[in-house]
């Protein structure tokens with residue numbers, strides 16, 4: 001049991017609290033920092049889980065990255081990849097759909113790729129999700145080189 005951020009050894013209660021609420025092993029200080037971030041940005045806990053899943057796979061990402069107009073759940077700046085976690089499944093209205101499409105258009109124009117991942121995917125298929133993101137990054141890297 002060690003903190004996923006700083007590698008500090010965790011005691012049982014520290015570990016349990018963090019696993020129960022975030023699903024990630026974090027020491028008290030990093031746990032508090034995450035809770036604060038989640039509260040201020042309305043970050044879904046799946047974003048935290050994916051962030052650490054990527055970190056474990058050797059990917060440096062940023063949580064709640066401000067792109068100038070909005071906060072991105074997870075950004076991998078090296079390959080200009082933005083990841084948004086869809087935290088709820090509800091019927092999408094046409095207003096939301098056109099807003100999403102417009103956002104995608106703006107980010108493409110700026111050279112960014114945005115993918116949206118349903119939160120249930122991270123819950124049930126974290127490893128596969130990370131592997132697919134690694135594949136997307138690889139594809140983007142080849143693309144960036146080609147330009």
Ligand SMILES: [Zn+2]
Pocket residue numbers: 003004005006007008026027028029030
């Ligand atoms: Zn820590």
